[in-house]
Structures are given as structure tokens and as C-alpha cells.
Amino acid sequence: MSRKLEDLDRIDRQILRILQRHGRLPNVELARRVNLSPTPCLERVKRLEREGFIRDYVALLDPLKVHAGLVVYIQVTLTDTATEALEAFNEHVSNLEEVQECHMVAGGFDYLVKIRIKDMLGYRRFLGEKLASIPGVRETHTYVVIEEVKTDTAVAVPDPEPKAKGSKR
Template sequence: MENRKQIDQYDRRILDELTRDGRVSVTELARRVGLSKSPAQVRMQRLIAEGYILGFSAMLDQARLGRNHVAFVEVKLTDTTEPALRAFNAAVRAIPEIEQCHMIAGAFDYLLKVRTSDIGSYRMILGEQISSLPHVGSTSTHVSMESVKDQTL
């Protein structure tokens, strides 16, 4: 592991504020965390350089974009050797409808979050793409009826 400087309370407050509003100006960020502009900017640049901040992105209204159908898919693989896992991981990255992919310790191997326009579109993605991923043995789908908490919003 890289040798990184420990982050302090100001760094944590900067990270919290940027998580809430990634477009906040440095002047406003400094005011919110109790620093002057220059130290706040230096700290933010250091947090970026040290990899605490990986990037900035826009939060999108998925319903307005016609992508409000969310399904979670449990995936069991037929082979869990390292080459099989690498092949599965690479193939998952190529499917834009798969918003998240997590390797799971438990009754199945992966949990996918799949976002589509409707159940018909999801069914096509499942049948034509997800089920055809390398080493997929079986899948089980759970459809989200409502997002109660989403930290990305």
C-alpha cells in the first residue's frame, strides 16, 4: 500500500462537503469547513493527488432519461478460478446497462445493479447479455419498486 499522509478533520469536512456538492466553489468550500481559500484549495488538490477524490460527476435524473427501471441480479458462476473471474469482470464492464457489479461472499458470486427503461428492456438485457456472460450458471432477479435511500443523490 502507498504511503499516504493521514487525513485530519479538515480533510474529512472537505470530503463531506464535496460529496454533498461537487460543484461548490473553493471560496464557499473554505467558508463551510472553516479555512481560508488557499489552504482549502491546497488540501483539495492534495486529496485529489493522493487518490481520496477520484473525480467529479453529475447526478442525473434517471426517470427523466427513461432509465428508471432498476433490477438487482444475483449471479452464480460455474467457475470461480481467477481467469474465469477476470473474464466475467471484463465482460460486465462492456454492458452499459449494468450500473454496478459487486463480487459477493455468500450464496451467490456477484450482485449486479441493472438500469433500463422498463421490464421488457430488462428482460432483453438479461436474456441476451447477462445470461451470456462468461461462466454464468444461473441468475436470480429482484426488481426495485422504490429507491428509499440513494447516497448518490
């Protein structure tokens, strides 16, 4: 049975919040933090994984240590926005390892792309040899990040809605 966020109780939501920040936290410690014994806690984690609330566990790397300290946002405008052109762009950009995020947007351009790269020379090469060479790319506008004020991978998990008086749910 696939559940929705509304079906998760306070403890499930606490587990999600904690594991977003501390994915390698031992189950015994997680159980202690949510006031459960280890077995029911592990059962909840496994259920949250099965139901797709938890997709994966990853290591977060220090971008400077792996020579990817420069963050660049690129507005991309395509020559054509027919379904086939969009799908072709999506496939090309999905295969570029420097791309961290790519979003189709509504407004004055078609895509907003976020990359991490070593330096401006690396960006120039990426733009000329990779992004601008994708068929259908008409125009790009570049925004180089001067300072990262907040970077976070966590998704906000809201508290459960208070139940209405007389509600059976």
C-alpha cells in the first residue's frame, strides 16, 4: 500500500527529518531520538523506503575538495519547444556530469541549469563544447555565483495537520 504524506504520523516525519541530515545514523541511535525501540524503528525506516519516501542514501562531497567550487546558473532558450525538441534537450543535458540540476521553466526562457565546475576556464569549455553544442540551443545567459548563502539538500517535512474537532481521521 502506497501512502501519502498525510498518512504519516509524527514519528515517521521525525525519522525523515533526521535521516535527511544524518543518513548513516545507526538504527539504535535513530530509535533513541524518536523514542522507539530499535525493531519498530527499523520497520518504519524499511516501510518509508519501500513506499518511496526515502529514495536513497548518498555521501555529500565538499565541492572545493573535488575541484567543483564554482557554481553557475545558465538560462537556456531553445529554437523549438515541440515535445521532440524538449525530450532531445532533456536527454542531452541529463548526460552532462557537470549539471547538478536542470529545470524546465515557464517564462522568458526554457530551462534553468545549475552546474558546479572548477573555474571560469572550465565553464567556458563546458559552455562551448557541451551545452551550446546541443542541437536546438538558441541562446544562453550565465549567472556566476559570488557566494553561496544557503545550500541544502533537505526537503521540508511539515508537521501533521491538526485534526478537526469531531474528525475520525
